[in-house]
Amino acid sequence: MKVISSFAMLLFASLLILSPKAEASSIDVYVDGDRLEFTNSAHITEGRTMVELRPIFESLGVMVDWEQSTQTITTAGDTKMEMQINSQMATVNGSMHQLDVPPTIYEGRTVVPLRFVVEAAGVSVQWDQVNQRVIIGEEHGIETSLWEGYYTIDDHPDLRGGLVITDENDKYFSFEADVAYTHVGQIEGVAEKQGPHTASLVYDPYGCEMTLTRDNGRVTLSEDNLECSYYSGVAIDLNRSYVK
Helix, strand or coil, X not given: CHXXXXXXXXXXXXXXXXXXXXXXXXXXXXXXXXXXXXXXXXXXXXXXXXXXHHHHHHHCCCEEEEECCCXXXXXXXXXXXXXXXXXXXXXXXXXXXXXXXXCEEECCEEEEEHHHHHHHCCCCEEEECCCCEEEECCCCCCCCCCCCEEEEECCCCCCEEEEEEECCCCCEEEEEEEEEXXXXXXXXXXXXXXXXXXXXXCCCCCCCCEEEEEECCEEEEEECCHHHHHHCCCCCCCCCEEEC
């Protein structure tokens, strides 16, 4: 019984080592300015962006075929590719290439390494680190102002206030927020993007540290230290949510 148990544990450990680990993330993929839709979102595995097989090939105008018996992916046309599930060797127009991460089955879908297949098809691809998105081909039509706009406070019926975000670029934006009850709290400054959904107050003369979090049309401000109380009124703070 101990032998069987030890063997099972060894087998389980080997599977963990051999199976590429998918890292949780939120990644958008754009092709010529249009955002691709996937059943399962694009994700990172061992530092490589993995995407569902058919949507990425079809967006590139490449005909793709799936052979279930051998779990092989082939394409037709000007670029002929062949890849096999869990194999790190691929061919492009007869030439062999080694993949950093092989195609695999992820949550019931066949996924492939995005950069490899896009560049093999002769299309440019770039990674937007700040906004955590992949840009394939032309950039026209891609939304660049993810934060910019006017928001109103909505997390308490007796509070009034607004948030204005302007001058947004790839790394920074300006903001001004206020909240009013019997007293008024107000702050303005410049925030640096930490990703597509988070930004931090860059510099404050009074030492206030603040985080801004974006969730679709809602932005939430969070005071990260006591120095932010300089901007708050009596019995009021700036830990508030605003909607666009």
